[in-house]
Amino acid sequence: MKHLFTLAWASIPLFLLAGCGDGDSGKGPEPGPIPVAPTQNLDRDILSTALALDVTALTGEATIVLAPAEKPGASFEVDGLVIQSVEDSSGQLEYAVQEGRLDVGVKESAENTTLDIKYTYTTQKNFDGYLAEGVSFLWPRFCGNLFPCKSVPSEGVSFEMALAGVPSGKQAVFPNEIPADAPTYMPAFALGVYTYVALGTTKAGTKVGVYHLPGEDAAAAEGTKDLAAVFDWFETTYGSYSFGGAVASVSADWGPGAYGGMEHHPYWHVARDAMNDPEVHAHEAAHGWFGNGVRISCWEDFVLSEGTASYLAARGLEAVAGQAAGEKIWSDYQTRLDDVIQDEDTVLMLDTCNTIDLITHPLWSNVTYMKGAFFYRAVEAQVGRDKLDAALAKFYGTYKNRAAHMQDMIDTIQAETGADISVHVDGWLKGLGKP
Known part of the structure; x- marks a missing residue:
């Protein structure tokens, strides 16, 4: 815990303590702001995060802009970090770290509030942060091993990034800026020749x-x-x-x-x-476009990201490389689907939100990618490519840089095409095996 003020009483002259010699009323110095105790508040919205990382010293500084809030406090995931200081425009703030969560004593405010957090981080070994290979890997919930964050998939943050300490002879590839709201696993860097x-x-x-x-x-x-x-x-x-x-x-x-x-x-x-x-x-x-451009609202909406991206990869490559290229991808998808449903099959649409551990859940497998892709292909066969593309464009335009559920996608397709696609929803997304 950090405290705002330390007064060196022995260095203050006695006549000033007594208020003598200057005609004042005898009052002491005006008191400074009263520190706010560390307060848990995971609901305070993060608007932007600017990161300055030293990849040799393994030090970081995060400048975080918080949205206005009616309640005090702000909380962040910091599982792999050692926090050194937290400040706002008034100076140092009190904070506490427990169970991988940083709670900051920041006041409620009608305006944006900027925090400056200095910390150290460590090299991780299990695809969960900054890896010894010289790359960062934050998916799906490991941003807290690199910077203070909230890994819930609906959280949208714009980013800036600067890197120091890059080893001689190597180049750092990273974005200086991510200008639109993005999921917190998205910022990354890679070092290499x-x-x-x-x-x-x-x-x-x-x-x-x-x-x-x-x-x-x-x-x-x-x-x-x-x-x-x-x-x-x-x-x-x-x-x-x-x-x-x-x-x-x-x-x-x-x-x-x-x-x-x-x-x-x-x-x-x-x-x-x-x-x-x-x-x-x-x-x-x-x-x-889907997964980052439109974020998933819950981990249970994983198919909205991976199933859609798998379908679009096949569609995009067929559009530019020809029908044979598309047929080859769908043939490969069919093989992957047949392999995965034998021992990893699962229902893709669940009734919960962020109650699963995606890393250990069957959704984190090829079943989501492949059954999701074939869901869209079945819808395409029913409504036609042009109508499905128009529905996807409508969905993207509506939810761009926002979070959405897979049900929102289904509702948009049905509204835009006028088709009842429930048979495909029930068969591919809510059922086991292949319809």
Whole structure:
């Protein structure tokens, strides 16, 4: 706990203590602000977070802007951090850390309040923070191992980031700014000997590229040959991208055996072993619209992120690379679906909100990706591609940079197409096996 004032009484002259010699009334100095005791308040909204990280010293400073609040206090997840100080514009604030939660003694306010939090962090070993491989990995609830945050998926925060202490000979790839509300697992950085390759500029002016590591020239070229065109198709079909004017796939050295990607927009990470896979690059790009562009309200809405992104990856690649490319992806999806439902099948739509541990729940498996993708494909077959695309664009426009439920998507599709899609909802999202 930190206290606001320490008075060195021995250094104050006695005549001042007595109020003599200056004609005053004998009153002492005006008292300063009364400190607020550390107060738990997880409801105080975080508007923005500016991070200054030293990746060698493992120190951090987070400048956090809080929304107005009628109640005092503010709380953050800090599981992997050691807090050194918390201040606002008046000076140091009292705080307490217990059970991985930082409670700050900040007053209620009708205006935004800015906190400055200094801390240290550590290297993590289980894909849960800053990894020894030189990359950060915050999905799904590990932002508190890198900066003070709230990992609930509906929380939307804009970010700034600055890095110091980058080892000589290495480059840090990270966004200086994430200008729109984003989920708190989204900001990330990667250190390595990177080569940047410009892939093109979309009609909306977004620059698309790839950062690859040594020896990955051919793999990166193969995996991203259609990425700029796919990104352009997403923008044209579903709406404008909201996380900056430059995006890229970034090779992430996650170690042997790692595959897939992570939606750390605008510079999403792709495992080294997956750099040659166009579907992985397209999938992570699609999260700029669904998963990140529209956040999920609850972990139980996971299919809104992953099922939608899987469907859009297939659609985007077919649109720019041809029907054969699309058929190949759907054939691969079918194989994955048949494999996963044998031992990891689960209902995708649950009646709870944030009561599951996504990491251990069956939703955190290919079943969500594949059954979600086939749900959209079934809806497409019923209503037609044009109508489904229009519904997806309507949904994105309505919930852009906000949180939504999968039920909101279902309601939007039915309202926009005029179709009853309950048979597909019941079969793919609420049932087991394949309809």
